[in-house]
Amino acid sequence: MIKFNRIAKRYPPDITALADISAEISAGELVTVIGHSGAGKSTLLKLIPAIERPTAGTVLMNGQNVGALGRSALPFLRRNIGLVFQDQKLLFDRSALANVLLPLEITGFPHKEARRRAEAALDKVGLLARARALPIALSGGEQQRLAIARAVVHRPSLLLADEPTAYLDADTAQNVAGIFLEFHRVGVTVMVATYDDRLFPGARRLRLDHGRLT
Numbered sequence: 001m002i003k004f005n006r007i008a009k010r011y012p013p014d015i016t017a018l019a020d021i022s023a024e025i026s027a028g029e030l031v032t033v034i035g036h037s038g039a040g041k042s043t044l045l046k047l048i049p050a051i052e053r054p055t056a057g058t059v060l061m062n063g064q065n066v067g068a069l070g071r072s073a074l075p076f077l078r079r080n081i082g083l084v085f086q087d088q089k090l091l092f093d094r095s096a097l098a099n100v101l102l103p104l105e106i107t108g109f110p111h112k113e114a115r116r117r118a119e120a121a122l123d124k125v126g127l128l129a130r131a132r133a134l135p136i137a138l139s140g141g142e143q144q145r146l147a148i149a150r151a152v153v154h155r156p157s158l159l160l161a162d163e164p165t166a167y168l169d170a171d172t173a174q175n176v177a178g179i180f181l182e183f184h185r186v187g188v189t190v191m192v193a194t195y196d197d198r199l200f201p202g203a204r205r206l207r208l209d210h211g212r213l214t
């Protein structure tokens with residue numbers, strides 16, 4: 001599904017975030033990306049939806065060279081990907097349900113079908129009963145589950161998450177990790193950058209050290 005072929009990523013002026021990375025991820029796999037702070041975990045994830053582009057090498061998703069896609073092609077690429085990234089903030093002035101509806105409304109989904117899907121996504125993360133709540137009224141773990149519901153509402157085949165259990169206490173982290181395990185169980189490809197990969201038993205590990213795969 002994903003093929004990194006001799007990837008390098010440099011940020012100006014001369015920061016090497018990734019060096020000579022080659023790896024493949026098959027459909028249906030559960031993969032954790034681990035390594036110290038600054039190892040390149042976030043950068044590696046960002047290459048897949050073309051949030052960042054490689055300086056050298058190619059990233060293929062389903063055979064498509066994502067680093068070479070033009071702007072107009074990106075929405076089509078990202079339609080197949082669910083992102084749980086730190087910078088994908090929840091909207092605090094609207095309900096949990098409205099947060100999950102938003103990605104479908106943007107793509108012009110018929111309202112009734114959008115609502116049905118949004119409720120199904122909330123149900124999957126155990127938040128259907130809180131559909132009307134504002135995010136501020138949700139706990140940290142519930143907010144993270146809401147972010148997951150929003151990421152999967154368009155039913156992507158690939159779910160990418162960047163340290164989704166950071167800032168959560170141990171029990172809540174386990175609960176949130178369990179949701180990713182459940183998506184993996186039903187066939188979604190899951191790739192998670194994490195400090196604590198004990199939360200993701202059975203995952204294949206990609207370990208980064210100063211931008212290199214070890």
Ligand SMILES: Nc1ncnc2c1ncn2[C@@H]1O[C@H](COP(=O)(O)OP(=O)(O)O)[C@@H](O)[C@H]1O
Nearest residue numbers: 011012015017036037038039040041042043044
């Ligand atoms: N937008 C950016 N501009 C410049 N340097 C960056 C940028 N993003 C990340 N870096 C640098 O690239 C390296 C890898 O960062 P990152 O991928 O965020 O690592 P991790 O997620 O493992 O902590 C670090 O040295 C970081 O400071």
Ligand SMILES: [Mg+2]
Nearest residue numbers: 041042043162
């Ligand atoms: Mg990071």
